[in-house]
Amino acid sequence: MLNKKDCSPNYFYKMVQNYKEAQLLFAAIELDIFTYLGEFKDYKAVALETGYNERNLKFFLNSLVAIGLIEKKGDIYRNTPIVDRYLNKEREVYLGGYIVFREKMTQLLNVVERVKKGPIDYVVKNNKGVEVYDFYKLAKLSIKEMYTGRVQSLLEISKSLFIKDKALKILDLGGGSGTLAIEFIKNYPDSTGVIFEHPSVSRLPKELVKEMEFEDRIKVLSGDFTIDDIGKDYDFIIASGVLDFAKDSLSHMVKKLYDALNVSGYLYIVSHDVNEEHTAPKQSIVGWLSSHLDGLDILLDKNSITNALETGGFVEIERDNIQGIMDNLQGEIYIKG
Numbered sequence: 001m002l003n004k005k006d007c008s009p010n011y012f013y014k015m016v017q018n019y020k021e022a023q024l025l026f027a028a029i030e031l032d033i034f035t036y037l038g039e040f041k042d043y044k045a046v047a048l049e050t051g052y053n054e055r056n057l058k059f060f061l062n063s064l065v066a067i068g069l070i071e072k073k074g075d076i077y078r079n080t081p082i083v084d085r086y087l088n089k090e091r092e093v094y095l096g097g098y099i100v101f102r103e104k105m106t107q108l109l110n111v112v113e114r115v116k117k118g119p120i121d122y123v124v125k126n127n128k129g130v131e132v133y134d135f136y137k138l139a140k141l142s143i144k145e146m147y148t149g150r151v152q153s154l155l156e157i158s159k160s161l162f163i164k165d166k167a168l169k170i171l172d173l174g175g176g177s178g179t180l181a182i183e184f185i186k187n188y189p190d191s192t193g194v195i196f197e198h199p200s201v202s203r204l205p206k207e208l209v210k211e212m213e214f215e216d217r218i219k220v221l222s223g224d225f226t227i228d229d230i231g232k233d234y235d236f237i238i239a240s241g242v243l244d245f246a247k248d249s250l251s252h253m254v255k256k257l258y259d260a261l262n263v264s265g266y267l268y269i270v271s272h273d274v275n276e277e278h279t280a281p282k283q284s285i286v287g288w289l290s291s292h293l294d295g296l297d298i299l300l301d302k303n304s305i306t307n308a309l310e311t312g313g314f315v316e317i318e319r320d321n322i323q324g325i326m327d328n329l330q331g332e333i334y335i336k337g
């Protein structure tokens, strides 16, 4: 029999409340509220500066206080520390644009209709992530986000694998902005690298490499990594969030990675840790739902990745303790066996 706690419908009410709180967060980012509240400020002053309706602004700010995004003393309001750090445009790391874009990229519009009608034929037929997602925009907006843990994580792992003054050659496959490769190269002064990206994205890493004056050390190759040559003689390959996009030719892709690495070279894989039933972790399953409803079917479960890599000759050398990446992503190191 269900106990009293299990019988409570609060579970549903909480979900509805979470949805409203997320709506408030997006509205506040769009209104750029947090850039005005780096210091305690009267809501009337904010209304004057922004031109927003004074009355409604007060109600809105009170709701932001209620859900813990800002704090209030009398009629003055200020960001909480975590909000100030990431959602105030005047701070070093602004993630507002990235958060809004990620939501749009994965948003669950017209789910009812899509469940009833089914996927889009050409998306099913091609099954190509680059045709569904705007990876250029994602890469551009992710640059700052990468410094909130992912870059640090890569550098930490690298420290345990390589000595500083070794001349290494690395590949950042599907590297987006190429930030991981750029940071690696900065930290390993005798190293060189390649960023491989799809033609729809590659102009971004090209611009960044040029801006940082790394053109003599980092080459940007433009192409489709499932078909085109990805280069060779690498000591380290970074494949962060990319293996899913080779799902239809996974064993071929693994062979390509194996052949491209030097003997005892390392492969750094960041993937989604999805279970075989495709029901967890919920961030990945729900995050990919929109593209799945559109017709894409590329999300790889953890076991398929591990099996493909091990069958292809890779040996895993580290597990579970690679911290600093997003909640639903997992980093692992393999060595060419």
Ligand SMILES: C[S@@+](CC[C@H](N)C(=O)[O-])C[C@H]1O[C@@H](n2cnc3c(N)ncnc32)[C@H](O)[C@@H]1O
Residues within 6 Å of the ligand: 129, 130, 135, 136, 139, 142, 173, 174, 175, 176, 177, 196, 197, 198, 201, 223, 224, 225, 226, 239, 240, 241, 242, 245
């Ligand atoms: C999820 S993003 C990951 C980006 C970056 N590695 C990171 O960790 O933030 C996947 C990247 O793979 C690239 N990509 C997907 N399919 C590709 C293909 N067939 N050829 C080349 N690049 C591809 C996309 O353009 C995109 O930048």
